[in-house]
Amino acid sequence: MPADRPRIVIVGSGFGGMAAARALRRVSAKVTLVDRTNHHLFQPLLYQVATAALSPADIATANRVLLRGSSNMRVLMAEVTGIDTATRAVLLRDGRRLPYDYLVLATGAAYSFFGHDEWREHAMVLKSLEDALAIRARLLDAFERAEQSSDPAETRRLLTFAIVGGGPTGVELAGTIAELARTTLARDFTCIDPQGTRVVLCEAGERLLSAFDPALSAYAADALASLGVEVRTGTAVEAIDSTGLMLGEERIDAGAVLWCAGTEARPAARWLGAEAARNGAVQVETDCSVPGHPEIFAIGDVASFDGGEGRPLPGLAPVAKQQGAHVGRLLAARVAGRSEPGAFRYRDHGTMAVIGRARAVARLGGMQLKGFVAWLAWSLVHLLLLVDFRSRLLVYVNWSWAWFTYGRGARLLMRETQAAPHSLPTDEIGIGEP
Known part of the structure; x- marks a missing residue:
């Protein structure tokens, strides 16, 4: 693969991150999907694992299996600890740095104990x-x-x-x-x-x-x-x-x-020094990019996207999937030099x-x-x-x-x-x- 191809890093293999990765499978770019686990998890059925109805393998699939055959795709199991926006690098816990030209943050949310x-x-x-x-x-x-x-x-x-x-x-x-x-x-x-x-x-x-x-x-x-x-x-x-x-x-x-x-977004806003909503989610533009950083996108639970009614979109799997697919199409168009899709619109089914x-x-x-x-x-x-x-x-x-x-x-x-x-x-x- 030529060295001058753009580098796209996706952080998180949940609904949003996986949708973005799948949309970029045939793009002329070096795509890296990084997550601290090696699997994509279907969270809506997680409670059935907790109550002995299903086994873990029933609702989780290895990331490498889902992205098998993608010649432009690298899957990395590692923990992200920060973002260096000045040099455009993702910081990993083991000290390594992943350089990027475009960055997609899909790190999800954790539970909040409301100060306790x-x-x-x-x-x-x-x-x-x-x-x-x-x-x-x-x-x-x-x-x-x-x-x-x-x-x-x-x-x-x-x-x-x-x-x-x-x-x-x-x-x-x-x-x-x-x-x-x-x-x-x-x-x-x-x-x-x-x-x-x-x-x-x-x-x-x-x-x-x-x-x-x-x-x-x-x-x-x-x-x-x-x-x-x-x-x-x-x-x-x-x-x-x-x-x-x-x-x-x-x-x-x-x-x-x-x-x-209750939930709170994982610390992507702090990594970026970006404006955050009350739950810590990154305030994003209409195309899901981070204000001041058109090369960085935040999707799913880690993003606060105005749904048009004065309140952010809910933390649902379809929101993350649709945003991931939208950002994937946008980056594919940008890499190919085509006109980019317009603002993201959520289809509430x-x-x-x-x-x-x-x-x-x-x-x-x-x-x-x-x-x-x-x-x-x-x-x-x-x-x-x-x-x-x-x-x-x-x-x-x-x-x-x-x-x-x-x-x-x-x-x-x-x-x-x-x-x-x-x-x-x-x-x-x-x-x-x-």
Whole structure:
């Protein structure tokens, strides 16, 4: 490859980064995709790994596999620690520097504890496969330890799970944990009754799923209640410690606290010295470029893009995918000397969230769906959004097995994952084109 070809570096292999990389596969440029993991993760189904419904390989595919056959593409597993905009270089933790002519930042978001970083030690989050496996280990280990406990109070605590945040991730986790306890594990123990498991969903706002129509929020709350989930709205968490949390004035002793309450962008704005939104996301231009740096683009959760209604676009998978594809087309045109596409426009195909078996809510254009029909739509959309046929087949087989048997195929608890109770490491899904 001639040395004078432009160098394009993409940081992050999530929905946005992978969409940009795929759009640049045949461009006359040297493209490097760098990520601290070696895989593309389908985050909307991560909660199913955390609740033993799916295995990690069902929702993750190696980056090299997805970009196989791209002669202009280099895949690098490394951690980015900064950007030197003066010399146009990406800084890696091992001291290396990746020079670039064009840079695409798709680093995503992490959970925010709203100024209470001390809670990170005790609350578990769900953003990576490591997080999902840690949660799965905590859940399964709680039942195993409760089976051996001779202290009724400790047994009740172990079988209490508190989820903080009433968005789609919190709702999905609460419903799935309740189903895991009341169906899958119901006949597996002799000294405890898993059907007595307590699941508490805590939301500081006045209703669950605030991005949805109030009628769909009410349906979600009723559906969760029918599964035995205690829905607490209108009260904020005041403290989290090693054995539970304070919800307002109420103490809830819990075997695990799962945090799904808020996110903040990863530190790309700080790397660039760029203007940032309240959540740390980079304020970008209409073409997703960074003001003052037409050669740098920020997409997905790390970008704050004005959707035209005075508020930024939501942190959804389709937003990142569409922005990644747009930036890929823009760079392809720029490298080839063609006219560039205009401003990025997001095509909103809808939003949905699953509550449990045969229960979901969805907004599809002007339609509001709930119940079994919404669940069917959710299932079909998620299967189509998975990036390869193998993943679609594996997920379909696992879902079919679970539907007919109420079983879960990923319930193994390995010794190395059985960490001490509080030493384990610490999205709403929209609809878009596969």
